[in-house]
Every structure is written in structure tokens, then in C-alpha cells.
Amino acid sequence: xxxxxxxxxxxxxxDALSMRSLAQRIGVVPMALYKHVANKEELLDGMVDVIVxxxxxxxxGADWKAAVRERVLAARxxxxxxxxxxxxxxxxxxxSPVVLDHMEALVAAFRAGGFSVDLTHxxxxxxxxxxxxxxxxxFPTPAQPADADARAAMLGRFAARYxxxxxxxxTTGGCDDQFEFEFAIDLLxxxxxxxxxxxWTSAERS
Amino acid sequence: xxxxxxxxxxxxxxDALSMRSLAQRIGVVPMALYKHVANKEELLDGMVDVIVxxxxxxxxGADWKAAVRERVLAARxxxxxxxxxxxxxxxxxxxSPVVLDHMEALVAAFRAGGFSVDLTHxxxxxxxxxxxxxxxxxFPTPAQPADADARAAMLGRFAARYxxxxxxxxTTGGCDDQFEFEFAIDLLxxxxxxxxxxxWTSAERS
DNA sequence: ACCTGAACACCGTTCAAGT
DNA sequence: ACCTGAACACCGTTCAAGT
Numbered sequence: 001x002x003x004x005x006x007x008x009x010x011x012x013x014x015d016a017l018s019m020r021s022l023a024q025r026i027g028v029v030p031m032a033l034y035k036h037v038a039n040k041e042e043l044l045d046g047m048v049d050v051i052v053x054x055x056x057x058x059x060x061g062a063d064w065k066a067a068v069r070e071r072v073l074a075a076r077x078x079x080x081x082x083x084x085x086x087x088x089x090x091x092x093x094x095x096s097p098v099v100l101d102h103m104e105a106l107v108a109a110f111r112a113g114g115f116s117v118d119l120t121h122x123x124x125x126x127x128x129x130x131x132x133x134x135x136x137x138x139f140p141t142p143a144q145p146a147d148a149d150a151r152a153a154m155l156g157r158f159a160a161r162y163x164x165x166x167x168x169x170x171t172t173g174g175c176d177d178q179f180e181f182e183f184a185i186d187l188l189x190x191x192x193x194x195x196x197x198x199x200w201t202s203a204e205r206s
Numbered sequence: 207x208x209x210x211x212x213x214x215x216x217x218x219x220x221d222a223l224s225m226r227s228l229a230q231r232i233g234v235v236p237m238a239l240y241k242h243v244a245n246k247e248e249l250l251d252g253m254v255d256v257i258v259x260x261x262x263x264x265x266x267g268a269d270w271k272a273a274v275r276e277r278v279l280a281a282r283x284x285x286x287x288x289x290x291x292x293x294x295x296x297x298x299x300x301x302s303p304v305v306l307d308h309m310e311a312l313v314a315a316f317r318a319g320g321f322s323v324d325l326t327h328x329x330x331x332x333x334x335x336x337x338x339x340x341x342x343x344x345f346p347t348p349a350q351p352a353d354a355d356a357r358a359a360m361l362g363r364f365a366a367r368y369x370x371x372x373x374x375x376x377t378t379g380g381c382d383d384q385f386e387f388e389f390a391i392d393l394l395x396x397x398x399x400x401x402x403x404x405x406w407t408s409a410e411r412s
Numbered sequence: 413a414c415c416t417g418a419a420c421a422c423c424g425t426t427c428a429a430g431t
Numbered sequence: 432a433c434c435t436g437a438a439c440a441c442c443g444t445t446c447a448a449g450t
Contacts, residue, residue, distance in 0.1 A: 019424060031425085031435060040424065090296070090342050100368050107370035117377040124374075125381070126390035129342040136296050136335040136342075162306050164313035168330075171323040175331070184332035187401075191393040225443060237416060237444085246443065 001026065001036050002046040006082065009047065014084035019043070044088050049098045051085045052132075054078045064113025065189050068106060072185055075102065076133025086134040106131060115192075119200055123192045130185060137177075207232065207242050208252040212288065215253065220290035225249070250294050255304045257291045258338075260284045270319025271395050274312060278391055281308065282339025292340040312337055321402055329398045336391060343383075 001022075008025050009017045019040055023030040037043045055078045058070035079085050095103070103124070110120040129135065159166045207228075214231050215223045225246055229236040243249045261284045264276035285291050301309070309330070316326040335341065365372045 018422085020422085029435060034425080035434090087296075090293075097367075100371065104368045104371050107374055111370050111373075117374055120370075121374050121378045121381075122386060122389045125341070125386040126393055128390070135331070161303075162310045164317050164326075165306065165310050167317075168313055168323055168327050172327045175327075180328060180331040183328045184334070187332055187394065187397040191397050195393075224441085226441085235416060240444080241415090 001033070002043075002050050005043060005047050006050050009084050010082055014088060041093075045092060045094075045096055048085070048089055048092060049096050051078055051082055052089075052096075052098045052102055054081075055102065064109045064115070065193060067109040067113075069185065069189060071102070071105060071109070072127070072131060072133055073182075074133075075131065076181060079133045086129070086132070086136075089132055089134075090129065103131070110192075113196070115196055116200075119192070119196060123188075126188055126192075130181075130188070133181075135181060135184065207239070208249075208256050211249060211253050212256050215290050216288055220294060247299075251298060251300075251302055254291070254295055254298060255302050257284055257288055258295075258302075258304045258308055260287075261308065270315045270321070271399060273315040273318075275391065275395060277308070277311060277315070278333070278337060278339055279388075280339075281337065282387060285339045292335070292338070292342075295338055295340075296335065309337070316398075319402070321398075322406075325398070325402060325406055329394075332394055332398075336387075336394070339387075341387060341390065 004026055005017065005022055008022055012021070019033055020030050022043075023033055026033075033043070037046065052075075055071070056074045058067060058074055060067075062070065079089075092099075106127070107120055107124060110123055111117070115123065124131070210232055211223065211228055214228055218227070225239055226236050228249075229239055232239075239249070243252065258281075261277075262280045264273060264280055266273075268276065285295075298305075312333075313326055313330060316329055317323070321329065330337070
């Protein structure tokens, strides 16, 4: 049933996944779903487990940096197969065993690399949702008028008000999401490494 | 009307904010709202504008690092007043002028600091939702049984399976969210600064 | 022309009636 | 005891009827 829910969400989107539509897909009466899950939240929990469970386990034995990097990129690979998954993961209120397994592996990697408990804790927070392999896309496109002339006029006004954004958008073409993700994760990992080598302790709170 | 929507969401939560409940609060018939907004999405857009518009503008003239830091922390201060706002911001599909103003100011700060267009672009991506002052909380607590004995037994099994998480959770008491946020933003800003000083160019893609 | 009540096409979930 | 259809309490939005 969870697998069916995942593939249905892949096909029709998470908004169109309802208890009723899922039941119809499986060929059962809606109420029959409540034999397997207590409510829709539990269904979503189970769907997250399916995706997180699909994360390919990285090769063990690597140093902490490679281990964390590989695991996070593996999570990303799994997440990318299901565009709706990021939003669902964020909306979860409690962690399932599968979710905790992933986090335990990351925490353990830092600790095995000699990180203090404190620095590990801060590193995990700094990773944030990136530990699941996604970043919220925050370059939304403003609404575009259909008329070509109107669009050109709008672009002019836009460039006048937001010169730096336009410069950036026109210089860099489309974004390479994978590159941006790796750029950010490597920046963070390098930062963690530097703090670790400097013997960072929480006493250094500014 | 937008202000009323914001305060209603503050009071009853974003899930309980419906076109119908908002209309009732204002004392109008539900359909009357559609004189002001085309649909609920437009209402949410407007609510985001109210919150982003409340961001206290930082003192101009500071260097790029202080300017970005101040602006991001100012965004955080505004966001913290409305716990539901983070989720709504993430769900927006198009940027309003107020949203673009905030982004323009950040991009302009990097450029004024001498950052290349490319590095600015990557830095904005690396900031991600942190430019709005929030991080997705990703330390969800597992479901806890009410019975005390059952809870103790569960904790034992938990510690056996997730030793590193338990070590981390028990060493660091509750999380200081503000500290974690500043830790991460400073790590990123330091990373940006280092790359900038090294004359980073996108040719260095690994 | 403007406003608005009823209606439509959905939800998740409860519950009582049927087997 | 188990299953399930109808019903309940909601949604956002359409639309036609009333002013």
C-alpha cells in the first residue's frame, strides 16, 4: 500500500493524493485504508520511510568527510526520484526508525572522525534539511504576463528596481542544482573541518 | 484584510486559517474576500508580503559581511513572530516585489563587497532558506508512550540502536535555536569570505 | 452591475447499519 | 466481529438568483 501511495504521488502529485484517490487506485473502498494506517499523517510517515529506506548505503570505512558527503548525496539521489518528498519530510512531526538510522549514521560519522559532541551537534543543525539531500529553492520567478510587449516593459521596470538580481540571472544561465548543492555542502564540510582542526569548543560562543 | 489574516493565523494556526474562517473573523460573507484576492494562494502571497515587509532594514554602509548578517538576522526576527510563516514562504511559487527587495539587497551587498557575479550566485543558493531567517528543524522527537515503564524500556532500546544520537541529545540539553542559527550563518559567511579572498572562480568546479 | 446564498466537487474521518 | 456505505463537518470556488 505504501509503495502504491509513493507511485501514485509520483504520478499525480502530492496534492492530488487523497485517501479516496489512493483507495480507488488500489481498488478498495476508502475506509479499508484505515486497517493499515490510523490516519493520513501515518500514511505520509510511511511514504517517507519508503524513500529514506531507498537511500543507497555508502561504502563504510571512509573518513568522516567522505562518509558524510556520500551519504548526503545518496539521500539526494533518492529524494530527486520523488519531487514531492522534500515537502512531506519537512512536514513530519516525529522521526521513524528509518529516519533515525540515517541521522545516527551521520552523527556517528562525525564522532568517528574525532568531532566533539558539541561540534557534531552544531554541524548537524548547520546541515539542516541538506542532510536529506535537498535545499528549498528560493529563487522563485515573478509572475510573467503572456503578452510579449508587456513582458518586455516589465523586464525594463524589473531591471531598474532589481539591477543586481537581473545581472546575476542574466550572467548565470539556468542553475545547475546539483552543482549548487555540492557547492554548499562542501562549503559546510570545509567549515566543519576547519573548526574541528582548530579544536573548536562551545566556549567560543561570540 | 491581510493584517487580519496574519493575526488570525498567529492565533489559530495556519491550518485553521480558511477563507471561511477569515471571512467570519472580519464579519463578512466568505465570497466577499474574492473582491480583494483572486484565490487563497493570493491571500497567502499577501500574508508573506506583510511579514517580509516588517523586516527592519539594517543600517546601510556596513561591509558586506555585516550587512548580510544583519539583514538575515532581521528577517529571522520578523519570522519568529509568526511561527507559520516559514512553511508559507516555502510554498510560494512566485516572488512578490517585497520578496525581491529583500533578495536584491542581499545580492547587492555581496556585489558591493567585490564578490564576482558567480560567487554571489552560489552564495545565495548556499544561504537557501536561511536568507529568510529560518532553518527547517530536523531533529524530530520520536513518538513517546505515555506509560513511564514503557518509556524507560523504549529509551533503553533507543540507546542501543542510536547510541550517537542519544549521546548527543543527553550531552547538549535543549537546543538554543538562535545560537545554532548564528553558528551556521557565520560558518557560511566565513566560507564565502575565504573563497572570495582566494579569488574563487567557477572554473574551479571539482 | 454588484452582491451573495446556495450549490458543486471535493476532503479526512466517524459511525451505524449490514453481513 | 468485521466490513462498508452513508453521513458529518469541513474545504475552495462556481454560479445563478436576487437586489
